[in-house]
Amino acid sequence: MIGWAVWFALGCFGTALLLCLYRVVFSPALTDRILALDTMTINVIAALVIVGIADGTPVYFEAAMLFAMVGFIATVGxxxxxxxxxxxE
Structure with a gap:
């Protein structure tokens, strides 16, 4: 049962990543593109955590934490x- 839930969640986050990528490419304003990139970062972090739950190794959680820190710095920049x-300055 957990396998189906993992695949469903990964499919949902994959769809969200594709929609955010569409928004990055075809957005009228730069602020919308930055917001879409930040949302993509959050979706990738969630996908990494789900893969870590499915695989049972803590490596994915550490990668998600590093990705979150880099994504936050990029958004602030x-x-x-x-x-x-x-x-x-």
Whole structure:
């Protein structure tokens, strides 16, 4: 039963990733693209956690934590670039 739930969840997150990718490519505004990239990061983190649950190894949870930290820094960098036009002062 858990196998079906894992595959269903991975399918849902895969669909969400494709929809976010569509939004990144065909978005009218830069802020929408940044938001879609941040949502893609969250979906990848969730997919990694689900694969870690299915596989039973803690490696995927550590990878999800690293991906979350990098995604947060990237989102903050994009937001700072939009506000000031410069990342490093």
């Amino acid at each position: 994009f937001a700072k670039f939009l506000l000031r036009g410069d990342i490093i």
